[in-house]
Amino acid sequence: MNEVDRLREAMAQPPGEQFAEVDVQQIMRRGGRLRLRRRLLTAAGAVAVLAAVAGSVIGVQLYRDGQASSPVSVAAPPVATNDAVPATPVLDTQVVDPTGNAVLYFSHGRNAAGVATYRLVLAHKDAAGKLTPVLATDADLTGGGFHNITTGHPGSFLPLFGYFVGPVAQIKAMYRDQPAQVMWKQVPELNVAVFWLPPKNGLEDVDANSSVQLDAFDAQGNGLYEDNGPTR
Amino acid sequence: MARGDAEFVEFVQASTARLQRAAYLLTGDRHQAEDDVQTVLVRMYTAWSRIRRQDPFAYARKVLANLVIDRWRRPFREDAAEEVPELPALGDLADGIAAQDWLMRALAQLSARERTVVVLRHFWDLSEADVAAELKVSLGTVKSTASRALAKMRLAEGVVERMS
Numbered sequence: 100m101n102e103v104d105r106l107r108e109a110m111a112q113p114p115g116e117q118f119a120e121v122d123v124q125q126i127m128r129r130g131g132r133l134r135l136r137r138r139l140l141t142a143a144g145a146v147a148v149l150a151a152v153a154g155s156v157i158g159v160q161l162y163r164d165g166q167a168s169s170p171v172s173v174a175a176p177p178v179a180t181n182d183a184v185p186a187t188p189v190l191d192t193q194v195v196d197p198t199g200n201a202v203l204y205f206s207h208g209r210n211a212a213g214v215a216t217y218r219l220v221l222a223h224k225d226a227a228g229k230l231t232p233v234l235a236t237d238a239d240l241t242g243g244g245f246h247n248i249t250t251g252h253p254g255s256f257l258p259l260f261g262y263f264v265g266p267v268a269q270i271k272a273m274y275r276d277q278p279a280q281v282m283w284k285q286v287p288e289l290n291v292a293v294f295w296l297p298p299k300n301g302l303e304d305v306d307a308n309s310s311v312q313l314d315a316f317d318a319q320g321n322g323l324y325e326d327n328g329p330t331r
Numbered sequence: 332m333a334r335g336d337a338e339f340v341e342f343v344q345a346s347t348a349r350l351q352r353a354a355y356l357l358t359g360d361r362h363q364a365e366d367d368v369q370t371v372l373v374r375m376y377t378a379w380s381r382i383r384r385q386d387p388f389a390y391a392r393k394v395l396a397n398l399v400i401d402r403w404r405r406p407f408r409e410d411a412a413e414e415v416p417e418l419p420a421l422g423d424l425a426d427g428i429a430a431q432d433w434l435m436r437a438l439a440q441l442s443a444r445e446r447t448v449v450v451l452r453h454f455w456d457l458s459e460a461d462v463a464a465e466l467k468v469s470l471g472t473v474k475s476t477a478s479r480a481l482a483k484m485r486l487a488e489g490v491v492e493r494m495s
Contacts (some may be wrong), residue, residue, distance in 0.1 A: 103453065110356060110454045115431045119350040119365055121372065125345045127336065130376025191466065
């Protein structure tokens with residue numbers, strides 16, 4: 100027998116000490132209480148996590164609702180002008196009516212106070228390339244977000260147009276709870292994006308009393324600042 | 332009584348004596364051993380629905396070993412022994428009680444981890460690989476710890492040589 104065998108033999112011998120008997124009922128009571136406490140803690144943790152997630156989702160939704168998704172009213176068409184010379188590239192909306200293609204551009208002008216400003220112009224461009232302004236609105240390029248949301252009806256077939264000041268990667272629109280197609284083009288000279296809604300998806304009946312929801316997003320899909328109402 | 336509870340009672344009845352013996356070898360104190368076994372069984376009952384279909388005895392062994400090692404790691408602990416025990420007279424070796432006394436004095440020379448390795452290896456009869464897995468240490472650590480522990484016991488007590 101080697102030393103390890105002898106050590107094992109000594110360990111296997113009955114102990115000199117007499118141990119007290121275990122109270123299995125007491126063990127089960129204590130174990131049951133411990134188990135209940137752990138389950139309650141686990142459930143409380145799960146509820147807390149759920150509440151935190153729900154709070155975050157609701158918070159983000161509220162933030163987006165508050166920041167980037169407010170419905171805007173469509174402005175009444177302003178007085179048409181005849182002296183609006185393009186100061187920026189002429190944007191073809193591809194919307195054609197009996198008097199030509201509907202185009203958008205900025206022109207120089209003066210506001211009611213006589214201060215020099217830009218104006219957003221909706222015009223018709225005929226086959227010869229001649230521009231006939233239909234209407235124009237004074238443009239405020241200082242604040243970020245949607246501006247000059249205006250309907251081209253009834254002088255044009257263009258239901259809605261305007262511009263967004265600041266960088267934007269995507270613009271979405273909802274009309275009567277349905278998504279509506281939005282077209283836009285950047286005007287880098289003025290750091291704006293001119294947008295318009297083609298006459299489809301029910302937008303043919305948009306007028307000055309209509310309400311259209313517009314949302315702008317950056318490249319990561321985050322909602323952007325938006326604070327527009329009627330321009331006039 | 333639920334079926335799971337009945338199985339637990341059976342397990343307690345079948346395993347308590349061996350658990351108490353192991354706890355005593357690990358702690359060297361009867362009351363501490365009784366308390367530790369009580370704690371192990373409470374924790375087992377808490378997890379019984381999960382472990383009853385596995386290896387409850389292995390679970391108990393692991394909980395007990397970790398309980399002893401964790402207590403040793405706490406900043407305020409009592410040292411198992413600070414002085415080398417006196418060697419008994421040769422005539423006492425025939426007495427089982429004296430042999431137990433020697434064994435406990437020799438184990439008291441070891442650290443908690445050394446003691447746990449010795450008990451798992453030579454009382455529970457686990458392989459070195461199983462001890463390593465149970466304590467979550469490397470096989471090399473188990474080998475060196477076991478070797479050091481046996482050397483300590485041999486040098487400090489002369490237990491192993493004198494047990495024959």
